[in-house]
Amino acid sequence: MSTTAANTDAFPDVPPLLWSEALATGDDRMDETHEEFVTQLAALRALPPEQQLEPYRALVAHTVEHFAREERWMVAVGFAVDNCHAAHHRQILDTMRAVEEHFLQGDREIIGRMAAALAEWFPMHAQTMDAGLAQHMRSVGFDSRTETLADPSRVRPATMTGCGSVHCS
Ligand SMILES: [Fe+2]
Ligand SMILES: [Fe+2]
Numbered sequence: 001m002s003t004t005a006a007n008t009d010a011f012p013d014v015p016p017l018l019w020s021e022a023l024a025t026g027d028d029r030m031d032e033t034h035e036e037f038v039t040q041l042a043a044l045r046a047l048p049p050e051q052q053l054e055p056y057r058a059l060v061a062h063t064v065e066h067f068a069r070e071e072r073w074m075v076a077v078g079f080a081v082d083n084c085h086a087a088h089h090r091q092i093l094d095t096m097r098a099v100e101e102h103f104l105q106g107d108r109e110i111i112g113r114m115a116a117a118l119a120e121w122f123p124m125h126a127q128t129m130d131a132g133l134a135q136h137m138r139s140v141g142f143d144s145r146t147e148t149l150a151d152p153s154r155v156r157p158a159t160m161t162g163c164g165s166v167h168c169s
Contacts, residue, residue: 016042017119023126027134029144033066034126041122045115049108056103056111060096067093070133074163077133077142078155085129085163092121129163 019038024031040062044055067089074083099114141150149155 014116014119016045017122018042023123025126025131025134027137027144030070030130030134033062033069034122034130037062037066037122041115041118045112045119049112052111052115053100053103056100056115060093060100063093063096070130072147073137073142073144074133075158076147076149076155077137077140078157079160079163080158083161083163085133088125088129132163 017038019035023034023038025034037059040055040059044052044059047055067086071081071086071089074086075081079085096114096118099110102110137144140154142148142155143150
């Protein structure tokens with residue numbers, strides 16, 4: 001049995017997450033990062049546990065930047081710093097960091113379980129909170145590559161605490 005098959009067998013209920021247009025948010029800059037995330041996650045899941053720590057750390061580092069970039073954009077287009085999308089990011093990152101600690105303490109399966117959970121989580125997040133942010137950025141004329149507003153008067157700073165998603169209470 002190959003190591004890939006062994007890992008797949010360990011989490012048969014979560015199929016590999018592949019990039020597709022169904023994951024696109026409509027913001028090219030955001031989608032670039034998301035495609036990188038999906039690619040890194042798939043590569044991680046194909047590895048046996050003893051080879052997962054370094055690529056997992058790289059995924060955490062990528063996710064730190066990914067979330068920080070989106071949170072910068074949120075503030076630029078009028079969200080409060082502690083809006084619900086940013087809070088959700090914090091929960092995910094806290095969990096990702098805790099997984100590394102548990103792995104180092106001897107739970108060799110935990111990165112694989114977390115990677116499977118992330119493959120389940122990501123499509124919903126991209127299609128709701130991230131797509132909502134992308135739509136709002138478009139509506140106020142925000143350029144995510146230059147991180148500038150065509151007309152700053154269209155944004156009232158720190159006025160939104162929700163994220164435009166039905167998954168945000
Ligand atoms: Fe995202
Ligand atoms: Fe997000």
